[in-house]
Amino acid sequence: MKKTKTSKRISKAEGKRLLHQMQLIRRFEEKSAEVYTETKIRGFLHLYVGEEAVAVGVIQALDEDDYILSTYREHGHALARGMDPGAIMAEMYGKVEGCAMGRGGSMHLFDKNIHFYGGNAIVGGHLPLAVGMALASKKQGKKNVTCCFFGEGAAAEGEFHESMNLAALWDVPVLFLCENNLYAMGTALKYTHSEQQLEKKGPTYGIETATVNGMDLLEVMAATQKAVDYIRKTGKPYFLVCYTYRFRAHSMFDAELYRDKSEVEEWKKQDPILQFKKFLLEEQLITDKEIAAMEVAVEKQVQEAVDFAEKGSWEPVEDLCRYVYTETQGS
Amino acid sequence: MKKTKTSKRISKAEGKRLLHQMQLIRRFEEKSAEVYTETKIRGFLHLYVGEEAVAVGVIQALDEDDYILSTYREHGHALARGMDPGAIMAEMYGKVEGCAMGRGGSMHLFDKNIHFYGGNAIVGGHLPLAVGMALASKKQGKKNVTCCFFGEGAAAEGEFHESMNLAALWDVPVLFLCENNLYAMGTALKYTHSEQQLEKKGPTYGIETATVNGMDLLEVMAATQKAVDYIRKTGKPYFLVCYTYRFRAHSMFDAELYRDKSEVEEWKKQDPILQFKKFLLEEQLITDKEIAAMEVAVEKQVQEAVDFAEKGSWEPVEDLCRYVYTETQGS
Amino acid sequence: MSKTITLTYREALKTAIREALQKDERVFLMGEDVGHYGGAFAVSKGLLKEFGPERIMDVPLSESGFTGAGIGAALAGMRPIVEIMTVNFSLLAMDQIFNNAATLLHMSGGQLNVPVVIRMGCGIGRQLAAQHSHSWEPFYAHVPGINVLAVGTHEDARGMLLSALESPDPVIIFEYTSMLNLEGDIPENAGAVDIRKAKIRREGKDLSLITYGTGVYKSLEAAEILEREGIDVEVVDLRVLRPLDEETFLASVAKTHRALLVEDAWRSVSISSEVSARIMEKAFFELDLPVERLCGVEVPIPYPKHLEDASVPQVQDIVDRVRKILRP
């Protein structure tokens, strides 16, 4: 295991782009919560607020051809990957214009064009899929990486163990990206894992492993770049544990009985967006005015997403049985 | 991880008792194979020949109150635990006099009186049971240990990971006893585990771990004693990996295409029974005459088991639906 | 007649858990988020404080592991209540349930009892989409060696767990999360219920609505609407999905000569299939009309409300179908 140090060199344009992405995620999530309370979105809604540096930092290191799989807490990953905010919002409204025709909702965002494979709501269930996709790449002689996001809670499932072992046995190019936000719903890390330093597990599969401060965008970027470089060079799997924290409840149903407000406040001091803003300002890579303008732009983008969703249409009930079998098959 | 050194001190009586147990297992297995070819035993039959030092060495370190769970390759464990050879043979014949009324056959030996809980044929499926039994002991304030035998192949299943984690999280007195015989059916260790030194896995759960030469009875005894002492003292789990080898095919259906005869021959030089005999003779704890007498006695014991099974009776077909629900319940 | 009290389905469930914990030291509750979080559906909220972490055990995400551990603890003399947060995740524990809990008694020739109770939240209707809206009652009902209960009423929410804990054999309890906030009346002294028999929830003579789970109140509501039109249906709550109490529903059919089977699970190879097949075998000559089924539409449950609603029988669907059957 290695702790990665970042070089902290970055262009103005890149700085802005990255800040923009994080802010977009933040505002998109806040707006989603609002719209949820208006009962426009239903079902489960898991927000990513506080963890933005992970999605943005990791995904910027990936290429267009790379595959991404995520969990039910995946809006941030989808946005960082460049999925259209309108298509996501419409999906959460359940409209046909959504990225999955409205069939999936918040937990099941899919967009094959940008290689975004969910939105998977069975904890740990997508890890084997990721290994298989990476195996396909290997067999096909493709050079792309499969990046699989999951929480520290998922790492307790048997499928984590099986997937790590298979990936290492087969030498397939998969990045196991663990977002350790210290809680699995209301279950703290110490109740989930007998060994809380999850990074210790990687080497027992012979998998190259690192940890990174997931609240620091630049560190995440550097760590991921290193991981991805390694994977592309060797074709082997890599395990990266990002230490992070969710500022909001697990889902909209959560009364947060299991943690103190003060703990949350403490973590908020490390807000990845505030930190990165500060960095950009200090390095004179952005001005306050530019930040203000960006906030307005983001606000507009999010509102446009909502408007798009509002204007969207409902799939006719007669189509209920579509997408059960492939339609060309006619079965 | 520690390699355990044995003190190699042992009484005459004990030496004989242990040799007797190993020989009984060996001859019982050979006889089972014979009877199988006569089609008296059917279904799967997994022999333990070559691994006797593990069952005998481990189980002698356990108390009467301790719980034992095993796999489908469990005749050796059952015999070492003191299960009646006749009841085992009758079980394999499918007779009512069998230890499970003949309902289970070779893969499902059970005897509640001696706390022998199977005979489990789903690889890895009994590991969670073992953790639960140990949890019950803890809750009940009992001081007994639960000993769970499984193969190195089983350690690839997700349930291994989940069980190790749960046992460590809950601090329950379970001995995870891995019989690493280098093959899972025809799949060599290197195709099963990306990290072949399984003992490396224990510490990543915070579980005390050791390895031992499973072909050497005295070493197994010493290592197990240490493990059991630790568990009784701390109430915590322990992971012991025994390196061993099966001299015969995986089951009666196996053509052994996956390993060279020469490899098997090489391992046979480490035959645990030959080695232990040699040790006893060298230490003058036994005489050739005594050994010869013991062989005759074992032969008789095994033949009696077969006779008992032969004489046994078939359960009436009318009783087919018994043991589906507890009978007092009347459902 | 004893006094009745009004409480939610959730409160009924919780009261039963509390009573079970108070009554028998061997009982403990284990499951994901049952403790610190208060239960995914707030059913066990407050119990950790009341009973402590030995009796209310939070477990990691490892459905196979902790369900198997519950089975093991039952083998060794405890009376665990294993909560699998929702039935959807029970696929991960099915090997433990079917290969261990359901078979150990048999494989051991009658030596080993497995008095484990496994509760699962289940049902459709909260827009949770395809991976979180399964109705696996048909799977569980297929397997001998286990008892399978569906909690369709407040009375059963209050009583079934207590009865299940008396069973020497494994019991699976389905609790319907869409009903948690629903209020109902039960006798103040309500407690254990008979978990071998189906129950006639409403007598009627024109047709038997045979159902379970969320189908019970839906069918009762439909029955009321139909009553106003002079149609008098009987509502049979199967309650026990395994072993099925065919006596009760066959008697109902023998009386009404017509049956409509209602359930949320997908239609093919469902509980209704079995009920229909049994009526075919044992009450064929009683039938005035073929038995019909109104089940879940065979599609992974879609997220949007209008499609989700269309996937499972609604009160109006029941009413319409009964009308069509009786007044074609």
Add this chain to the structure above:
Amino acid sequence: MSKTITLTYREALKTAIREALQKDERVFLMGEDVGHYGGAFAVSKGLLKEFGPERIMDVPLSESGFTGAGIGAALAGMRPIVEIMTVNFSLLAMDQIFNNAATLLHMSGGQLNVPVVIRMGCGIGRQLAAQHSHSWEPFYAHVPGINVLAVGTHEDARGMLLSALESPDPVIIFEYTSMLNLEGDIPENAGAVDIRKAKIRREGKDLSLITYGTGVYKSLEAAEILEREGIDVEVVDLRVLRPLDEETFLASVAKTHRALLVEDAWRSVSISSEVSARIMEKAFFELDLPVERLCGVEVPIPYPKHLEDASVPQVQDIVDRVRKILRP
């Protein structure tokens, strides 16, 4: 008419795998012991040598992991054949099959195809006792999004895999291990078969025996015995357990007016339950007698031969039951 050849069910399966591997580079076989061991049932013996370890992949004991990996590989453009050694172990992979393979197309709004083929050895009759004798066909047949095939004849052993690999959606194939050594005749040029239709394996007019898997040859044998007594039964091989081809069996019942459903799986909530329910719904007025079922006895399968035999319908049981139905 083309020449026929004689071969075992095992050879037919193997020939199909070989042909699939030769025909399409995207195809590979993965499973426990498919390579070095030669396949638990020697079905893939020799293929590792012929095709190399990239096409014939031995995998560790991790049913969920490798089945999920097969699904993932299918998502990414390959055509994996996943072998789950026996259906018994498929409980460990069910989450992958039902929550991923069966639902991804739907959850993604039609974007993602999962062209994976999952083969499993299955069936009763080799004295493998309770944990190794499951018949999970009813589970798989319950779930929309997958196609489920039962290989009841040599023709299908030769052809079903090839057809399955043409499907853009997941296909589960049940192969019956008790039939592996059985010889049968098939046309020399046999290949892909229609995997949407049930098939009449023998025409008859007095009663329809509707069955699948090991039930097919058993029913054909029973039919021959009955023929000598002047009873002329039709044998319907369902073949496709999901989606069921009801047209074929309803037509058969419309012709014979009587049906006996035969299967090894436990009776409650079985394939036969569903077939019976459909006949009830769609051919009730064609029936001269109630449809009967002859299924597995509801007990975990016991080890001893006489009890195992008594647990599933035998040829003689079929004969006896048909006699009883037709000549009460």
